Amino acid sequence: MELTVYLAGEIHSTWRTDLKEAAAKRNLPLHFTGPMENHDRSDDIGEEILGVQPNKMLKDEAASSINNLRTQILLQKADVVIALFGETYKQWNSAMDAATAIALQKPLILIRPESLHHPLKELANKSQVVVENPEQALQALSYVFEEN
Template identity: 70%
Template sequence: MKLTVYLAGEIHSSWREEIKQKAAALQLPIDFVGPMENHDRSDYIGEEILGKQPSAIFRDAAASSFNNLRTEVLMQKADLVIALFGEKYKQWNTAMDASAAITLDKPLILIRPESLHHPLKELSRKANVTVETVDQAMKTLAYIFD
């Protein structure tokens, strides 16, 4: 059995690479997908496809349409979603993706530090599993294959 896992969360740190490397080390049969990690491409994809937009608001709206389409297609094809909430970056997209996973009835592993317990308590209760570290998430994934 091979799983496809959507990695939802901020795109500014290397947490996805850490998960991919650990999955490879554990020899887990997983394909990973996720949001566009090239921040500039994500911000300007609307203009790349539709052409120059009249203002930043229109540019953001156009880009959001294409990013939302990409996320929906990849998330619907995923077997499971991991959403990582860190302390350093604003996490609005992570919250949106985690909520989308729940709405799509996708199994959800939520990674959040203890310091974010209170602000994420409702979302944590909707997730299938909530853990505090990437290592705990990896143990959760490995358990699926035991």
């Protein structure tokens, strides 16, 4: 059995690469997907497909429609979603992806530091597992593959 894992969260650190490498070292049968990590590509995709927009707001709207299409397809295909919330960046996309996972009844592992307990309490309550770091999320997924 292989699981498809959607990695929701900020795109500015190496947490995805680190998690993927740790999963590979454990020989876990996981396939990873997630948001577009190339920030410029994500911002420009709307104009690339729909043409130059008359202002920045409409450029953002065009890009968000294409990014939302991509995200919706990948979330629907995921077996499990890991959503990372950190202290450095605003996490609106992570919150949207986590809420979408819940609405799609996808198992959700929420990663958040203790300091974000209060603002994320509703998402945490709907998650299957809440952990404080990516290593713990990977340990939870490892448990899925343990034999009796």
